[in-house]
Structures are given as structure tokens and as C-alpha cells.
Amino acid sequence: MIVDVHTHFFRPESDFGPALRADLARCGVDPAAWGHVGERHLVTTRDADVAVVFGLQAQATGWNIPNDAVAAHVAKAPERLLFFAAIDPAQPEFMAELERCHRDLGAVGVKLAPLYQNIHPRDPRCCEIYRYCVRHGLPVLFHAGTSFVGGTMLDYSRPVHFDAVAVEFPELRMVLAHLGHPWEGETIAVIRRHPHVFADLSALYYRPWQFYNSMRLLVEYHTEHKVLFGSDFPFTTTGSSIDGVRGVNAILAQSGLPPIPTEALEGIIQRDALALLGLKHPANRRD
Numbered sequence: 001m002i003v004d005v006h007t008h009f010f011r012p013e014s015d016f017g018p019a020l021r022a023d024l025a026r027c028g029v030d031p032a033a034w035g036h037v038g039e040r041h042l043v044t045t046r047d048a049d050v051a052v053v054f055g056l057q058a059q060a061t062g063w064n065i066p067n068d069a070v071a072a073h074v075a076k077a078p079e080r081l082l083f084f085a086a087i088d089p090a091q092p093e094f095m096a097e098l099e100r101c102h103r104d105l106g107a108v109g110v111k112l113a114p115l116y117q118n119i120h121p122r123d124p125r126c127c128e129i130y131r132y133c134v135r136h137g138l139p140v141l142f143h144a145g146t147s148f149v150g151g152t153m154l155d156y157s158r159p160v161h162f163d164a165v166a167v168e169f170p171e172l173r174m175v176l177a178h179l180g181h182p183w184e185g186e187t188i189a190v191i192r193r194h195p196h197v198f199a200d201l202s203a204l205y206y207r208p209w210q211f212y213n214s215m216r217l218l219v220e221y222h223t224e225h226k227v228l229f230g231s232d233f234p235f236t237t238t239g240s241s242i243d244g245v246r247g248v249n250a251i252l253a254q255s256g257l258p259p260i261p262t263e264a265l266e267g268i269i270q271r272d273a274l275a276l277l278g279l280k281h282p283a284n285r286r287d
């Protein structure tokens with residue numbers, strides 16, 4: 001079974017604020033290149049058996065993807081899509097929104113993005129979310145590592161801050177996205193220490209040298225079993241990400257550098273992320 005733990009849903013026309021539009025323009029990204037994100041999501045995620053889907057709520061950087069829109073999208077393929085609620089701890093009613101998503105919209109996890117939300121992962125408001133998630137068995141997927149957005153504290157996305165969260169909330173199941181790039185080594189140090197802290201491989205394969213080195217580091221620290229497969233659709237797709245992980249050794253050519261073992265790569269692609277995160281397969285949810 002392949003689980004893509006990291007896919008986005010949004011409609012740039014209505015969900016992107018001025019700050020986000022400016023950041024995209026500065027980095028030369030044209031949202032039109034993603035086409036119709038919802039339609040493409042339903043097609044491209046078929047390369048996995050199950051996909052986790054979320055929007056993003058981050059007033060500080062202009063992301064306003066309503067959870068209702070994401071839940072409605074997930075309802076189009078409820079047998080293979082799982083909805084994670086995007087919660088912005090900087091908004092006054094964030095706990096009510098979390099409860100609403102969990103109770104009424106069927107959220108089975110939470111997406112937080114401290115860098116985008118300009119909030120430290122150990123802020124008391126975040127801790128309130130963690131307590132709720134522990135109580136109800138909801139995993140939290142964090143954006144970790146850098147991003148193209150500006151105007152907020154890069155420090156808030158440092159993997160080491162999630163180490164402190166894991167010490168305080170040892171039962172909280174956490175996923176640190178993108179191996180916390182470019183601090184992959186720091187992320188590996190964190191996920192190795194805590195049984196319930198994982199990382200995902202999303203959005204990494206297209207920086208081949210960095211990706212190869214991160215994968216070697218994972219293997220050398222024997223931590224690949226703590227890594228989940230993810231794509232970061234629509235920035236890439238499930239299928240291209242599977243090919244990208246399988247193709248990591250292509251840059252070695254005749255260099256004599258050690259390859260990443262196939263078992264390590266397939267182990268990540270086929271990892272049972274649902275069991276590790278305490279999630280039910282969406283097809284069996286109503287039992």
C-alpha cells in the first residue's frame with residue numbers, strides 16, 4: 001500500500017491573499033501552471049492508495065483555504081482521501097475551528113505551519129492544539145524547514161523546536177514535512193529520539209544532490225523506518241515523487257559513491273503511514 005501523506009488542495013483565485021501573491025510573484029511562480037488543482041488532485045493521487053489532503057490557514061502570509069472546501073473535496077473520493085484540518089493558532093477562534101473540523105467535517109488529523117503562521121511551535125496556543133490532538137488521537141503534520149514565503153521567522157520552522165514539543169507531548173503523533181530541509185540532519189536527530197515523531201519525504205527529490213545526501217544520512221543513522229512517503233501536490237505529483245525517490249541513485253553514475261539501498265527506498269514508498277499515525281483506512285472509516 002502506498003500512502004501519500006502530503007497533498008494540498010486550494011483554489012488560488014479565491015484562497016490566496018495579497019501577501020502570498022506577492023511572495024509567489026517574487027519567486028517567479030505562476031499559480032496558473034498548476035491548472036485546476038482539485039481536478040488534477042483527484043487524478044494524480046490515484047498513484048497512491050490513500051492520500052492525506054489539507055489546505056492551509058495562515059493569516060500572516062496570506063493563506064486562507066477554507067476547511068469546508070477541503071472537506072468537500074475529500075467527499076468526492078472518501079474511500080481513498082483523508083482530511084486534515086488546517087488550523088491557524090494566531091486566529092482568535094482556532095480551538096472552535098479545530099473542534100468543528102474534527103466533529104462536523106470528519107478531520108482525522110491537523111496541519112500546522114509555524115513558519116507560515118509566524119508562531120513558535122511551543123507557543124501556549126499550539127500546546128492547546130496538541131492537548132486536543134493527544135486526547136482525540138489526531139496526528140499533526142507540521143511544515144518544517146524553509147519555504148519561499150517571507151516576512152515571518154524562519155527560526156520557527158527549525159526541526160529542533162519539534163524535539164521540545166515531543167518531550168512535552170510524548171504521545172502526540174507528529175510528522176515533520178520535507179525532512180525539515182535544509183536541516184535534514186537536525187530532523188533525523190529529532191525523529192530518531194521519539195517513537196511518535198516521523199518525517200515525510202515530500203518536495204525533496206528535485207534537488208538531487210541534497211536529496212541523495214539526506215537519504216545517505218537517513219540510512220547511516222538507521223532512521224529510514226521513521227520516514228513516510230509524501231509528494232506536496234500540486235508542487236509535484238504523487239507519481240513523479242515515487243519516480244524521484246526510486247531514481248535517487250541516478251546521479252552517482254560511476255562516481256564510486258555508495259548508493260541508497262533499494263530496500264530503504266521501497267520501505268519508505270510502501271510504509272504503512274496509516275498504522276504509524278493511528279489512522280484508519282478511509283474505506284473502513286464507518287465501521
Ligand SMILES: [Zn+2]
Pocket residue numbers: 006008177232
Ligand atoms: Zn506542503
